Amino acid sequence: MALVWMLLLVLAFASAAIDGRMDGLTQGALEGAENAIRLAISLAGILALWMGLLRVADEAGLTRKLAALLRPVLSRLFPEVPKDHAALDSMALNVSANMLGLGNAATPLGLRAMEQLQTLNPNPRVATDAMVLFLAINTSSVQLVPATVIALRAASGSEAPTDVIGPTLLATTLSTLVGIAAAKLLARIWPKGTPTEER
């Protein structure tokens, strides 16, 4: 990101030099900085509302309930993980926390899942098929309500900030399905790596 940011500024300078638009550059930067804080303030209210609601949901046990629903599905997706293995519980909790948009709660659960998957790994430096599949699901985003995006839309004066919820749900379902399919297909052709000496 450091490179992208630096390039933006340098290219802006180059572009302004070619077109003689230095004053445009300065004005753009100042307006951008001002907009950023206005935006952060409007975002703060909406994010506080949403995260407050999520905390209520979490304390009512909704994350656990969702995880219980997901566990059998995950068990089928990960045939190499024993049915009573703790990794399945951690993965189910991680995915449900992500679905609800509880990013802060999701990460430690996901890391625990990775550690538990690592105990099933014959080759501790090389990713297993199960790890890759878990991360494909995780990185394809399974969030049910895109809170930050809605907050941004509301803050910049959209007429219907929430009308992207349905489309987002459809797109994220498709991307998760493609992620699962790609992980499963590539697992068949990708070399597993040679077992390490100490085993």
Added chain:
Amino acid sequence: MEFLAKAVGAISTWAIPLLLAGIPAYAFARRVDVYGAFVEGAKEGLQVALRIAPYLVAILAAVGAFRGAGGMDRLSGWLAPVLSPLGIPPEVLPVALVRPLSGSGSTGLLADLMEAEGPDSLAARIGAVMAGSTETTFYVLAVYFGAVGIRRYRHAVPAALAADLAGFAASVAIVHLLWKP
């Protein structure tokens, strides 16, 4: 298609009101201190906003400079012949490219896109749906694999990028389907 549009629209309209009434009612029935829990969570929300504010300043100032200097017009001019036939407004590309690398970076770029094109423009809608349906892929892979000492990611990057690409393509297609004038 007509049915799909209606169903997707209904989800968008009903999701927030249902959650706003349903979650507290459900939690109250299960004897949760709903008000206290809400306030605790809201505190966290404020911290999130505060945390991303400096990133927003960094991105919006840099992109503002780039746009003000005419760089964005130049870039769009170069990219339009390739992207327009695919139905991708060139303005979305910065968000799409940065999305897998940085969450706060892509949030800033999305905010800039909404500011420049209007939040209800085709480009901003595609950007919004895409940002909501993909993740900060490289960051997640680095953190999760790093935590357990995995050095060889094997097919993780191609599988995750395939999902991102599918999310992007789906966003373009769905937004066109629903809002193309």
